[in-house]
């Protein structure tokens with residue numbers, strides 16, 4: 337009898353242990369450290385919110401920082417605040433990411449980039465039926481096509497002498513609305529989901545060049561852009577987004593920097609974000625065999641948790657309609 341118990345429990349242990357061992361051997365790409373100190377970090381949307389907070393952190397860590405955004409006055413203000421806080425000079429470039437020639441010009445002037453952070457983004461929530469086509473295209477053009485422009489322009493310089501310079505990074509600011517579709521975000525979610533396809537495919541293409549992708553997924557974050565968004569956000573959008581709480585721009589910037597430095601592909605920012613990342617892991621690359629282990633072992637239960645969230649969201653939608 338005792339022997340039966342023994343073999344039962346050792347089998348119970350053996351299965352996860354062998355899964356762990358297999359994952360240890362097979363997860364790709366391999367882990368990497370992306371240094372920040374004395375390296376050229378180029379941040380779009382670096383004049384406000386999350387991008388500005390990240391620019392401060394990178395400058396503090398000894399990086400040569402370049403910022404790109406449209407409004408020159410806000411860029412200058414960012415430049416001054418970073419100089420004041422860290423003593424470091426930051427280069428600024430005024431360009432619209434929708435204008436490929438302007439982006440190319442700025443990127444060439446800035447010089448070869450080690451860490452490219454595509455953080456620029458616009459979000460105007462509204463039901464698809466109400467929203468003007470122009471606004472829908474605006475979000476796709478800035479968030480998705482703008483990111484293509486940036487990467488196309490920066491990649492040749494990033495690849496040059498990469499072997500001597502060590503690992504490089506392309507980080508893309510998505511959103512939790514880029515992991516799950518949410519009421520009021522049809523265009524925004526589409527633009528952010530698009531970035532995931534871009535990042536997964538691009539990681540295959542640039543791994544041999546020692547360039548590493550990070551996709552960052554913040555929840556609602558207190559920024560000037562978010563304050564604007566709140567003026568016209570549909571009530572249901574706020575109700576559903578509240579499932580993940582809100583963060584400060586500094587906190588999101590810190591998570592982003594850590595994710596970039598550790599070459600993490602999917603970078604969550606809070607606990608709900610971690611659960612979302614596990615639930616939506618799908619066929620995304622995973623460098624950490626430990627996280628891979630969590631993904632494999634909890635896949636079923638995470639699907640159940642996801643369905644519970646959907647049940648809750650559809651109940652809110654139903655309640656909201658019956659109240660009207």
Ligand SMILES: NC(=O)C1=CN([C@@H]2O[C@H](COP(=O)(O)OP(=O)(O)OC[C@H]3O[C@@H](n4cnc5c(N)ncnc54)[C@H](OP(=O)(O)O)[C@@H]3O)[C@@H](O)[C@H]2O)C=CC1
Nearest residue numbers: 381383384385386405406407432433457511556557559561
């Ligand atoms: N705040 C939030 O709740 C969340 C934000 N995110 C994402 O994080 C990123 C940053 O958001 P946040 O800090 O809130 O944004 P802000 O609105 O505070 O800042 C946006 C930045 O992007 C720049 N930008 C906007 N449009 C363009 C353009 N066409 N060309 C060049 N630069 C542009 C802005 O400068 P200028 O206007 O001068 O061009 C500004 O520097 C976005 O991608 C957003 O989608 C993700 C999840 C949550």
Ligand SMILES: CCCCCCCCCCCCCCCC(=O)[C@@H](N)CO
Nearest residue numbers: 459511512513556577580611615641642
């Ligand atoms: C199975 C586990 C599930 C875990 C919980 C899921 C919670 C999802 C909430 C999504 C919130 C999306 C906010 C988008 C913020 C944003 O991007 C705007 N502020 C505009 O930028």
